Amino acid sequence: MRFLSYIDNGKRGLAVKTEDGFRGLLDDTAGYPGSLDDIVRSGDFAGAARALEAGDLIDAEAVMADLPFHRAAKLLCVGLNYADHAQETRMEVPPFPTVFVRFNGNCVPHGGNLVKPDASDQFDYEGELVAVIGKRGRAISRADALDHVAGYTIFNDGSIRDYQMQTNQWTIGKNFDSTGAMGPYFVTSDELPAGAKGLKVSTRLNGATLQDGSTDDMIFDVADLVSKLSLGMTLEPGDLIVTGTPAGVGMGRDPQVYMKPGDVCEVEVEGIGVLRNAVVSEN
Numbered sequence: 001m002r003f004l005s006y007i008d009n010g011k012r013g014l015a016v017k018t019e020d021g022f023r024g025l026l027d028d029t030a031g032y033p034g035s036l037d038d039i040v041r042s043g044d045f046a047g048a049a050r051a052l053e054a055g056d057l058i059d060a061e062a063v064m065a066d067l068p069f070h071r072a073a074k075l076l077c078v079g080l081n082y083a084d085h086a087q088e089t090r091m092e093v094p095p096f097p098t099v100f101v102r103f104n105g106n107c108v109p110h111g112g113n114l115v116k117p118d119a120s121d122q123f124d125y126e127g128e129l130v131a132v133i134g135k136r137g138r139a140i141s142r143a144d145a146l147d148h149v150a151g152y153t154i155f156n157d158g159s160i161r162d163y164q165m166q167t168n169q170w171t172i173g174k175n176f177d178s179t180g181a182m183g184p185y186f187v188t189s190d191e192l193p194a195g196a197k198g199l200k201v202s203t204r205l206n207g208a209t210l211q212d213g214s215t216d217d218m219i220f221d222v223a224d225l226v227s228k229l230s231l232g233m234t235l236e237p238g239d240l241i242v243t244g245t246p247a248g249v250g251m252g253r254d255p256q257v258y259m260k261p262g263d264v265c266e267v268e269v270e271g272i273g274v275l276r277n278a279v280v281s282e283n
């Protein structure tokens with residue numbers, strides 16, 4: 001199943017892909033099954049899809065997209081999860097996932113504006129696959145890990161490099177307001193290869209492809225990440241694991257390439273879709 005969160009006349013809605021296109025309901029309409037935050041916690045994607053199929057046809061390309069998830073209790077990002085990316089940033093390949101956090105409040109949806117902060121001219125792009133947890137668990141075995149993944153979406157882990165690199169704790173440089181993007185679609189696990197294996201991940205800046213990788217190149221694949229991250233913390237439905245970025249980031253290029261106002265950045269993950277955002281100045 002493929003879902004799209006959207007906004008129409010100031011009201012939030014949810015749509016599902018059907019044979020004749022996307023059909024959706026607004027949150028004040030009878031039969032509305034709840035937001036994706038609600039549905040991933042209930043686990044009833046099939047029931048939600050049946051309810052939405054009775055809704056109106058919407059134009060998924062023209063409608064204003066909303067963030068697929070607003071209420072992730074944990075938004076866990078994995079750094080250096082592609083060996084070629086670790087190499088381009090002159091960092092060691094980690095023996096265990098390198099994890100930092102982002103917060104819901106600094107993310108914008110597909111079509112929203114990424115904001116280059118006044119404090120820096122080193123606003124970098126990072127195209128990534130997101131695994132969405134759908135089943136609670138702690139100390140999950142690798143063999144059982146994919147049973148805990150409800151589905152996937154796309155992330156642009158916009159990074160303020162000079163602030164990120166001032167310290168070995170990356171949280172500040174990864175959490176400037178309106179510097180991350182997520183969406184537009186949430187695709188359930190059954191729509192994709194197990195563990196989202198073999199999917200092309202690419203990032204384009206003003207139409208030029210700067211990242212071109214595959215989820216097969218992850219150091220820690222989705223099952224590894226779910227298992228290892230659950231060793232010490234309980235993963236809950238709605239938690240998001242942003243799985244890392246392939247080589248080609250702006251910081252690793254010669255000359256370096258950073259996003260600036262007027263740019264358009266697109267992240268595409270095969271089988272899921274394209275996340276597109278314009279870049280604007282802070283003031």
